[in-house]
Every structure is written in C-alpha cells, then in structure tokens.
Amino acid sequence: MKYIVTLLALLICGGLALYPVVFLVTESFNVGDPGQFPPALLGLGNYTDLYDDARILGNTALVACLATIMAVLFGFTLAWILTRTAIPGRFMLERLLELPYYMTPLVGALAWGVLAGPKTGLINQLWQLLGGTDLLDIYTAYGIAWVMALFEGTVAFVMISAAMKSMDPALEESSRVLGAGKLHTALRITLPMVAPGIVSATIFVFAEMLGSFAAAFVLGIPGRFYVVTTAIWEATLSYPPEYGRAAAMGLSLFLVMLVMLSLSRLVLRRGNYATITGKAFRPRALEVGRLRWLLLAVCWAYVGLSVVLPLGALLLTSFQRFATVIMSQSIFTLANYESALQMGALGSALENSLLLGFIVATIAVPLVSVLVWMIYRSNMPGGRLIESIVMFPQAVPRLVFGLGLLWAWLYIPIPIYGTLWLLGIAYLTVFLPLGMRTMAGVVLQVDRGLEECARVCGASWLHQMRTVTMPLLRPGMVAAWLLIFIAGVRELGVSVFLMGPNAKVIAPSIVNSWLSSSSELSAAMALLQTVTVFIAVALLFAVARSVARGIALRGGEPL
Amino acid sequence: MIQSVTRKLAAVSIAAAITLLTSQAGTAASCASPKQMDGFKTCADVAKAEQEGTFVLYTTDPEAGTAKLMAAFNQVFPKIKTSFVRLQAGALYAKLMAERQAKSFLVDAMQISDLGFVLDLQKRNGYMSYVSPEMAAYKPEYKSKPEGYWTWGTIIMAGIAYNPKTVPAAEAPKSWKDVLDPKWAGQVSVKVSNSGLEHETWYELKRLYGDDYFKKLGELKPRAFDSYVQQYDRMVNGQDKIIHTAQYSGYLEFKAKGAPVEFVYPADGLPAGPETWGLIAEAPHPAAAQLFLDWFLSVRGQKAIGEALYLNSARGDAPPPPGGVSVEKLKLLFPTDWADFISTRPAFAKMWDRMVGLK
Numbered sequence: 001m002k003y004i005v006t007l008l009a010l011l012i013c014g015g016l017a018l019y020p021v022v023f024l025v026t027e028s029f030n031v032g033d034p035g036q037f038p039p040a041l042l043g044l045g046n047y048t049d050l051y052d053d054a055r056i057l058g059n060t061a062l063v064a065c066l067a068t069i070m071a072v073l074f075g076f077t078l079a080w081i082l083t084r085t086a087i088p089g090r091f092m093l094e095r096l097l098e099l100p101y102y103m104t105p106l107v108g109a110l111a112w113g114v115l116a117g118p119k120t121g122l123i124n125q126l127w128q129l130l131g132g133t134d135l136l137d138i139y140t141a142y143g144i145a146w147v148m149a150l151f152e153g154t155v156a157f158v159m160i161s162a163a164m165k166s167m168d169p170a171l172e173e174s175s176r177v178l179g180a181g182k183l184h185t186a187l188r189i190t191l192p193m194v195a196p197g198i199v200s201a202t203i204f205v206f207a208e209m210l211g212s213f214a215a216a217f218v219l220g221i222p223g224r225f226y227v228v229t230t231a232i233w234e235a236t237l238s239y240p241p242e243y244g245r246a247a248a249m250g251l252s253l254f255l256v257m258l259v260m261l262s263l264s265r266l267v268l269r270r271g272n273y274a275t276i277t278g279k280a281f282r283p284r285a286l287e288v289g290r291l292r293w294l295l296l297a298v299c300w301a302y303v304g305l306s307v308v309l310p311l312g313a314l315l316l317t318s319f320q321r322f323a324t325v326i327m328s329q330s331i332f333t334l335a336n337y338e339s340a341l342q343m344g345a346l347g348s349a350l351e352n353s354l355l356l357g358f359i360v361a362t363i364a365v366p367l368v369s370v371l372v373w374m375i376y377r378s379n380m381p382g383g384r385l386i387e388s389i390v391m392f393p394q395a396v397p398r399l400v401f402g403l404g405l406l407w408a409w410l411y412i413p414i415p416i417y418g419t420l421w422l423l424g425i426a427y428l429t430v431f432l433p434l435g436m437r438t439m440a441g442v443v444l445q446v447d448r449g450l451e452e453c454a455r456v457c458g459a460s461w462l463h464q465m466r467t468v469t470m471p472l473l474r475p476g477m478v479a480a481w482l483l484i485f486i487a488g489v490r491e492l493g494v495s496v497f498l499m500g501p502n503a504k505v506i507a508p509s510i511v512n513s514w515l516s517s518s519s520e521l522s523a524a525m526a527l528l529q530t531v532t533v534f535i536a537v538a539l540l541f542a543v544a545r546s547v548a549r550g551i552a553l554r555g556g557e558p559l
Numbered sequence: 560m561i562q563s564v565t566r567k568l569a570a571v572s573i574a575a576a577i578t579l580l581t582s583q584a585g586t587a588a589s590c591a592s593p594k595q596m597d598g599f600k601t602c603a604d605v606a607k608a609e610q611e612g613t614f615v616l617y618t619t620d621p622e623a624g625t626a627k628l629m630a631a632f633n634q635v636f637p638k639i640k641t642s643f644v645r646l647q648a649g650a651l652y653a654k655l656m657a658e659r660q661a662k663s664f665l666v667d668a669m670q671i672s673d674l675g676f677v678l679d680l681q682k683r684n685g686y687m688s689y690v691s692p693e694m695a696a697y698k699p700e701y702k703s704k705p706e707g708y709w710t711w712g713t714i715i716m717a718g719i720a721y722n723p724k725t726v727p728a729a730e731a732p733k734s735w736k737d738v739l740d741p742k743w744a745g746q747v748s749v750k751v752s753n754s755g756l757e758h759e760t761w762y763e764l765k766r767l768y769g770d771d772y773f774k775k776l777g778e779l780k781p782r783a784f785d786s787y788v789q790q791y792d793r794m795v796n797g798q799d800k801i802i803h804t805a806q807y808s809g810y811l812e813f814k815a816k817g818a819p820v821e822f823v824y825p826a827d828g829l830p831a832g833p834e835t836w837g838l839i840a841e842a843p844h845p846a847a848a849q850l851f852l853d854w855f856l857s858v859r860g861q862k863a864i865g866e867a868l869y870l871n872s873a874r875g876d877a878p879p880p881p882g883g884v885s886v887e888k889l890k891l892l893f894p895t896d897w898a899d900f901i902s903t904r905p906a907f908a909k910m911w912d913r914m915v916g917l918k
Contacts, residue, residue: 037660120797222782222793224916234917237649237753238908322816325796329724331817339623406654410661417663497654500665501615501642509622512645515786516621 006382009374010389012367016429017392020404024396027407028247034240037407046248053231053249059141060227060253063216064209066145071153071205072160074302076198079160080186081299084172087292093299094161100306101154101483102533104490104507105214106514107526108151111310112138113218114317120325122313139223147215150306152208155434155483156201162479163197163441164190172286182288197441203260204394204437210253211397213493214511228253229397236403243403250400257395311530314523323519336524346525349504350532352420356505357488360427361481368435369477372443373469387436394433398493401430406497418500426494431487435480442476478544482537489533593692597635599857600692603849609638611844614851616643617651617669620834621788624868631863632854639847647785649753652676655839659685664841667848670712670834673755675901677835681708687838689849693856701833701873709837710856713870714886716831717760719823720805722794734825735764738803739775746800747781748790752911760804760830761907762900763892767827773910776803783915795819804830811869811883824889831891833873 023037032041050057081087082094100108115122116136127135137143171193175185191198213229220230228249235242235249288295317323321331340346371390375383393401405426409417416422450472454464470477492507499508506529514522590602614632618625622645629641646654648671658665671677680686686708694702694710701711719738721731732738738747750757764772782799784790787809793799795818807829810822836855838848854860861877864870869880879885894900 037657117796117798221784222798224780224782226917231917234751234753234912236653237647237751241649241653243653322795322813322818323792324818326724329795329819342626406657410657410663415663417658417661418665496646497650499644501644504644512622514788515647516645516788517623518788519792521623 003381005374006380006386009371009386010382013371013386013389013432016425016432017389020401020408020429021392021396023407024247024251024400024404027243027403028251030244030247034243046244047252049245050248050252053228056226056228056231056249057252059225060210060229061256063141063145063148063227064206064212066142067148067153067209067212068202068206070145070149071156071209072198072202074149074153075156075158075160075201075205076191078157078299078302079164080190081295083161083164084169084186084190085286085288085292085295087288087296087299089296093303096303096307097157097299098154098482099303099534100151100310101158102486102490102537103151103310103530104510104526105151105212105492106218106507106510106522107314107530108147108306108310109215109218110317110514110519110523110526111313112143112147112150113222114313114323114325115309116143117325122325125325137223139219139225141225143223144215144219144225144227145209147219148209148212151215152212153205154306155208156205158479158483159201159204159438159441160194160197162438162476163194163200163445165475167193167445169286176286182286182291185286196444200437200441204434206260207257207394207433210256211399211493213397213399218514229399232397232399236399246400246403250397253397254392254395257391311527314527317520318523318527320520323523336518336520337528339521340524340528346506346509346528349506349509350529352423352504353489353491353506353529354532354536356420356424356427356491357485360424360431360488361484364428364431364435364484365477365481368432368439368480369473371432372436372439376440376443377448390432390436393430398430398491399496402426402494402497405429405494418503420503422500423495423498423503423505426498427488427491430491430494431484434487435484438480438483439473439476442473442479446472482540485540486533486537489529489536589690589692589694596854598859599854601850601853602689602692603853604846605850608844608846608850609636611847612638612640613844614639614641614847615665615667615844616641616851617655617666617671618643618645619648619651619672620645620670620868620870624864627867628864631867632851632860635854636850639850647753648673648676648755652680655680655685659683659841664839664843666839667842667844668836668838668851670836672715672832672834673758674833674835674897675755675904677709677837678897678901680837685840687840687842687845687848689838689852691849691853691856693853696874696876697856698873698875703837709835711833711873712836712855712861713834713864713868714831714873714891715756715834715870716807716829716886716889716891717756717804718807718810718825718829720791720794720802720810721800721821721823722797722819723821724819725797726800728821731821732801732823735772735827736768738801739772739779741779743801744779747776747779747803748793748799748801749776749781749783749803749915750787750790751783751785751915751917752908753785754804755832756806756830757804757911758904758907759832759892759894759900761911762894762903763828763830767892773914777914781915783911783917791818791820807871807883808869808880811880815869815882826890828890828892831886831893834870 026038028046029042030039031043031045032039078097082090116124116138118124118134118137118139121136121138123136124134172185172189175189180188211229216227216230217233220227232246232249235246318336319332321333324330371386374380375387409422450468451464454468490507491505492511495505495508499505510522510525510529513525593600593602625643625645629643633639633641651671655666655669681703688707690707694706697710703709719732761773781803787806790802790805791809791813794802795813805822810820813820836852838852842848858877861872861874865872865878865880869883871879871883871886875887
C-alpha cells in the first residue's frame with residue numbers, strides 16, 4: 001500500500017513539475033532553430049555562453065541576497081512583535097502588514113519609482129526643499145532589493161508568524177522566570193525554536209528573489225542594471241528568440257537552489273523543533289512595558305513604507321492625465337478609472353484571477369498537507385524524492401518555467417491550451433512549493449508524541465488526523481491557503497506565455513498596460529485590483545469566522 | 560553559437576525576403592461583386608461572420624488603444640464578440656509559432672510591427688490569402704506579393720522629443736547629429752533592440768552618417784526601455800531630457816494629454832516602418848476575420864485606429880491622427896532594400912545591447 005501511495009504521489013508531482021522541466025532542459029541544449037521543437041541541433045553552446053552573462057548572474061546574486069536578508073529580518077522582527085508581545089492593535093496591524101502581499105509586485109515598484117526616483121522622486125523633492133541634494137536613488141541594486149523585500153518578502157512575515165503562533169509560550173516564560181532579559185529570551189529561546197519556519201522562509205524568499213521580475217524590470221532597466229529575469233525577458237522577446245539561452249540561464253539558478261535545499265534539509269534534520277507537545281498551552285503575549293510603544297512605532301513605520309506611501313503615490317498617479325511627480329504640471333482627471341472600467345478585459349481578467357486563486361488554493365492545501373505529512377512524518381519510501389520534485393518549479397524563474405509549461409501542455413492532445421484550465425494547472429504546479437514550505441515549518445513543530453498518544457488511546461488513523469493532527473495544523477493550513485490564493489491573484493511570470501484571448505489574468509494585463517498604454521491607467525488598474533483583493537480577503541475572513549462560529553455553536557471545534 | 564544560429568536564420572529570412580519581394584507583383588482581384596457596407600466594401604459572407612460570432616486578434620499595439628479599436632468594430636457588428644492578445648513582437652510571434660506547431664489555432668488576424676516576422680510567416684504559409692476590396696487604396700509596395708496575404712495598415716515613425724520645461728527650445732537638438740552633443744550624456748533614452756522601429760532608425764542613420772554615429776551615441780550611455788510610454792513618462796518627469804527615436808504616435812498621445820513635450824522633425828528625415836496586418840491561415844473564424852480586415856482597411860477603420868492609437872494610416876485618403884500631420888507631408892526614411900535590412904538584425908541587436916548595457 002505504501003508503495004502504491006508513493007508511486008501515485010510521484011506520478012502526480014512528476015507530471016506537474018518534471019514534465020515541463022524536461023522540455024526546458026531539452027531547449028537549453030537547443031543550438032539550432034529556436035522555433036523548432038523538438039530541437040534538431042543539440043549542443044552546450046547556451047551553457048558556455050553563460051560566461052558572457054557573468055555580470056548579470058552576479059547582479060542577480062547580489063540583489064537576491066540583499067533582498068532576502070532584509071525580508072527575513074523584517075519578517076522575523078514583525079512576526080515576533082505581533083505574535084509574542086502585547087502591543088495595542090495587534091490584530092489590525094497583522095492584517096495591515098499582510099497588505100503588501102495582496103498587491104501585484106508591479107505596484108510596489110511603480111510606487112517607489114514615483115517616491116524615490118532620482119532628481120524628481122517625491123521624497124527627493126521634499127529633501128531638496130529642505131536644502132539637500134538627491135537623498136535616494138531607487139534605480140540601484142539596493143533600491144531594487146528594498147522594493148523586493150517590502151513587497152515580495154511579506155511571505156517571510158506570514159511564514160514565520162505561522163511558526164511563532166504554534167509555539168508554546170511556556171518556554172519563553174521559563175526563560176524569563178530564570179532571569180533572562182526580553183531580548184535575550186527572544187534571541188536564545190524564540191529564535192532557535194522557530195528555526196524551521198525561518199529556514200523555510202529564508203530558502204523560499206531567496207528562491208523568490210532569484211526569480212523576481214517586476215522590481216528589477218521597473219527599477220533595474222532605468223539604471224542599466226540587469227538581472228537574470230530581465231535578461232531572460234529580453235531574450236525571449238528578441239528576434240530570433242533566444243529560448244536556449246533563457247532556459248540555460250533559468251536552469252543555472254536551479255543549481256543554486258539545489259544547494260540551498262540540501263542545506264535546509266541538513267539543518268532541519270539535525271534538530272528537534274517540536275514545540276507543540278502534549279502539554280496544554282494557550283498562546284500568551286509577553287508584557288514588554290514601555291518598550292511596546294517603540295515596537296508599535298516599528299510596525300507602523302513598516303506599514304507606512306510598504307502600504308501608505310506606495311498606495312498614496314499610486315492614488316495620486318491614477319488621478320493624473322499624464323503621470324508626473326512634478327506637482328506644478330499635474331492635471332487631475334477621473335478618465336483613467338473610466339478607461340479601466342470600460343476595458344471589458346480588466347473585469348474578466350480580475351474575475352479569472354480571483355477564480356483561479358480560490359480554486360488553486362483550495363486544491364493545493366489538502367494536497368500539500370498530505371505530501372508534507374508523507375515526507376516529514378510517515379515512513380513511506382521516496383519522501384525526499386517527492387519533496388525534491390515538488391520544489392523544482394521554485395528553483396526556476398517563473399518566466400522560464402512558463403515557457404516549459406507552454407511547450408509541455410501544447411503537445412498534449414487535451415485541448416486545454418489557451419483556457420483557464422491550463423493556467424490553473426500551471427498555478428498549482430508553481431505554488432506547490434509555497435504551500436510545501438509553509439506547511440513544512442508547521443508540521444515540524446508538532447510533536448509526534450501527540451499523535452502517538454491518540455493511537456495508543458485507541459484512535460484510528462482517520463480519527464487521530466481529524467481530532468489531533470488537523471486542528472494542530474489548522475493555522476498553517478489557513479496561512480498556506482491565503483498565501484496561495486493571493487499568489488494566484490497576482491501571478492505574473494507563468495501567465496505571460498499561457499494567457500489566451502479568452503483566458504486573461506490581471507497581473508500581465510497591468511504589465512501590458514504599463515508597457516504599452518500609460519502609467520496613470522496602470523496605476524488605476526493596479527488600485528482597482530488591490531481594492532478587489534482586499535475586499536475578497538475580508539469576505540473570506542468573514543465567511544471563515546462565521547463558519548467557525550457555527551461549528552462552535554453546534555458543539556464542534558472552532559477554526 | 561547564438562551568432563551562428565542567428566546568421567543561419569538571417570540567411571533563411573533574406574532568401575525568403577528576396578523571393579517574396581522580387582516576385583512578380585501580381586495584382587490579384589478581390590471577389591467579383593463586393594458588397595457595399597456602411598463606409599466600406601466587403602467580400603466576406605456577413606451572415607456567416609455574424610454566425611461565427613467571434614473575432615480574435617493578436618497584436619503588438621497598446622492594450623487600451625486596441626480595446627478602443629475593437630469597440631469601434633463591435634459597434635458596427637454587435638453580434639461579433641471581439642477579443643485580443645497583446646504582446647511584444649518577439650513574444651507574440653513565438654506564441655503564434657508554438658501554437659501552429661502544436662496545431663492549436665486560436666487566432667484570426669495578426670498585426671505585427673516587424674517585417675522580418677511577416678516575411679517569415681508568409682514563407683511558412685501562415686497567412687490566409689484574402690484580397691480585400693479595400694486593398695486597392697493601398698500602394699503596391701505596401702502589400703504582399705502576391706497581394707492578399709498582408710498589408711501595411713499603419714506607419715510608425717521616429718524623430719526626437721524633448722521636454723520644453725527642462726530644455727529651452729533654443730538649446731534643443733534640431734538634427735539627429737545634435738543629439739550627439741556630450742551635454743546630453745546620461746540624459747538620453749532609446750528603446751530596446753526588440754523594437755522594429757529602433758532597428759529601422761539604426762539602419763537609416765547608419766546609412767546617412769556611418770558607424771561613427773552610434774559609437775558617439777553609445778558614449779552618452781543611453782537608457783533603453785521596452786516602450787515609448789516609459790520614455791515619455793521619464794522625460795515628462797525630468798529624469799531624461801531627450802528621447803532619441805521618439806515615436807510620433809507617442810508624442811501625439813502625450814501632447815493630447817497636455818504633457819510638456821515637443822517633437823523635432825530632423826531635416827534629414829524620420830526613420831519609419833510599417834505595422835503589418837494579415838489574416839491567419841486556419842483562422843477559426845474566417846468570415847469574421849475577413850469582415851474585420853475590410854472594415855479596418857477602409858477609411859472608417861483607419862480613422863478609428865488613428866483616434867484610438869494616434870497612428871498614421873498607410874492609406875493615402877485616410878485622415879491623419881488627431882493633432883498629427885499626414886505621412887505625405889513628412890520626409891520618411893524607409894529601408895529601400897528590405898532583404899538587406901532584415902539581414903542586419905543580428906548585427907544591430909548585438910551592437911545595440913552592448914550600447915545600452917544589456918551585454
């Protein structure tokens with residue numbers, strides 16, 4: 001039975017993740033006509049040509065490292081403040097801190113271009129009024145990393161928060177009782193105990209940053225600073241298209257990720273990170289005295305930089321007849337919203353994105369939960385192999401993986417090309433790693449002893465899963481669902497090549513608008529998308545709460 | 560290795576171009592008795608087109624403008640639902656090629672701004688042959704040989720643009736060579752090498768001024784962008800002062816919005832290129848596609864695209880876009896030898912990518 005289950009998991013995961021990679025690997029050796037598939041002429045030329053792209057690879061590594069450090073630092077600090085300390089308005093702040101993740105990555109890049117562009121960025125203009133020269137230049141490696149960390153690094157906060165919420169506060173209390181200070185406790189107790197969440201988040205965020213496109217696209221090109229994804233973008237758009245070079249560049253990142261994954265496995269296997277044990281606990285926040293005002297200020301500063309300022313900048317742009325940061329030449333209008341709403345494509349694209357996000361998240365979470373359990377908990381054979389296969393798409397930039405998916409599904413005699421079905425399959429494939437990382441961090445924190453107790457007390461496997469395991473995993477599952485839903489709504493990379501005339505999604509539509517129509521129209525579209533996502537998430541939370549209340553009234557367990 | 564591949568592809572393209580462009584110019588006739596519609600003639604079966612009920616376009620033109628163009632057609636034929644995919648030329652053509660190889664036929668018509676792709680698709684028998692009655696109004700050199708595969712719909716051209724609030728008119732460049740003044744270092748924008756118009760500009764200015772022109776331009780460290788929208792955005796905001804290869808339709812669009820932009824028409828001429836339209840072989844909605852092409856190529860359709868996208872018509876009797884001048888009044892620089900032009904693509908891309916810091 002074990003072998004059948006393993007084989008089934010391998011078939012599903014392999015079909016989703018490996019099949020497109022086979023096409024990518026083949027194309028990376030194509031040194032003949034790039035339009036011919038399968039290739040007629042094979043060679044190593046695309047890989048040897050990578051030597052010429054050393055500068056671009058170096059730029060990519062620099063930006064990804066800077067952004068990951070910033071994102072994990074922000075994520076850990078904010079997660080600790082909001083889950084472990086008693087500061088006022090925690091629930092609201094938590095929701096606010098998740099907001100950057102709801103926005104399409106392009107939003108942050110466009111907004112920070114307006115705020116901190118050299119010479120005329122709003123912050124620089126303000127600084128010049130105070131007598132200074134240029135204060136900030138967002139079109140640099142640091143600027144790109146900053147925007148990536150703020151808008152694509154929010155996932156680190158969500159993942160680390162999920163791990164911290166599952167941690168028994170008694171451990172921290174013991175530390176305090178034994179005389180350790182708050183900072184000492186945070187660094188020596190909290191940090192090591194949430195290590196799985198942090199390691200998972202770091203690896204995941206690093207992979208995201210390596211494959212990140214929007215910030216490097218909007219902010220890198222004006223500064224003549226190219227990374228792998230922007231070079232791939234140009235390579236796939238060139239004539240003749242340099243698919244081989246793009247595939248080779250994309251797959252080269254895979255090697256880096258392979259090393260990172262191996263390291264993470266090593267770290268996670270060496271320690272025992274179970275913090276949810278048989279001992280009952282109620283999550284309690286630390287009293288931090290007057291320090292809470294400082295911590296509160298840190299949270300609000302982050303909200304200001306990642307939500308208020310960018311949305312304000314976009315709001316301003318969306319009401320302008322032509323996008324300008326020079327206020328004296330601004331002409332205000334509602335025309336951009338009229339145009340955006342009149343474009344039928346925007347409505348259907350947004351609808352499609354919401355639908356895809358909802359369905360893909362709903363399918364992915366149970367699938368990932370089973371896979372994570374198989375890999376980290378069961379003694380089933382092939383667990384490592386399944387994990388490696390599922391993580392494949394994470395290690396390849398989405399833009400390139402999208403090409404692999406295009407070739408892979410075009411040649412299957414099932415007519416799903418150009419439909420939402422293909423986009424759904426593509427999203428499921430590329431978001432499995434996100435679900436996997438989120439759930440893995442949580443699963444590792446659940447002590448096996450709890451399940452063993454249930455079994456010893458006579459519970460069947462199903463009963464044990466329903467009454468012990470699933471309730472313990474629920475915060476992680478909710479976080480994973482939300483992450484995948486949002487990631488689906490704002491997905492850009494794989495959608496670019498897979499959209500059909502009647503299967504459009506929102507993020508590429510906004511990019512297209514920015515590329516070809518106007519910044520002010522794009523700002524209006526991005527804001528409409530952001531508001532719609534906010535409303536959708538608020539509704540989902542409301543529904544979830546009402547369902548939980550219903551269960552509680554019927555005597556069941558609340559969510 | 561890439562160079563050898565591109566050389567091979569260029570050789571194939573040149574051969575195709577020579578064959579297609581030097582073959583006898585057969586002026587094919589449209590159907591015997593075209594039907595007169597409101598403002599245009601058609602050979603399409605209108606009832607069948609309405610029964611098909613759908614028309615799908617692949618285009619490189621801006622999304623918002625294309626939506627307006629589709630809405631204008633939809634107003635005339637409300638029973639035909641329109642949809643489109645907008646991508647840049649390379650990605651659009653690659654998508655079409657991949658679909659055709661997999662025998663997945665979704666698209667009815669394509670507009671693409673790079674003649675290299677057009678000739679390649681014709682060589683691959685990718686165009687449907689349909690001689691629209693409206694094609695008679697277009698110059699023979701603007702149409703495929705034999706007629707019926709593709710037609711230049713609109714013409715895009717490039718000059719120099721500047722922001723009068725940051726550059727006084729007296730100091731603004733008057734000619735292409737004025738842009739090379741070292742005072743513009745770090746303040747000039749161009750488009751990326753994927754742009755067909757950029758290739759045409761390079762080809763024509765190199766012919767006029769020699770290789771030295773682009774060597775000097777490279778010394779100014781120009782920044783390259785995917786689209787004219789970003790070029791004009793940055794110039795309006797004072798981040799760049801000059802747009803080299805400023806798209807004329809972009810200038811008209813920004814001027815209409817009230818942005819501070821001025822356009823310079825260099826006396827030596829404006830490099831120009833076509834936006835080419837054609838119906839796709841195995842189009843899933845052939846009658847609707849033919850009806851659209853007839854409408855689009857008519858004065859009515861050309862007026863609609865001028866209003867939607869500020870593009871100049873290739874049709875002599877169509878009005879210029881709002882605020883613009885007719886192409887007949889401008890000195891345009893088209894490559895005279897398209898085969899030679901296409902053959903220079905790899906050399907251009909290599910030089911241009913280096914100039915803008917991509918390689």
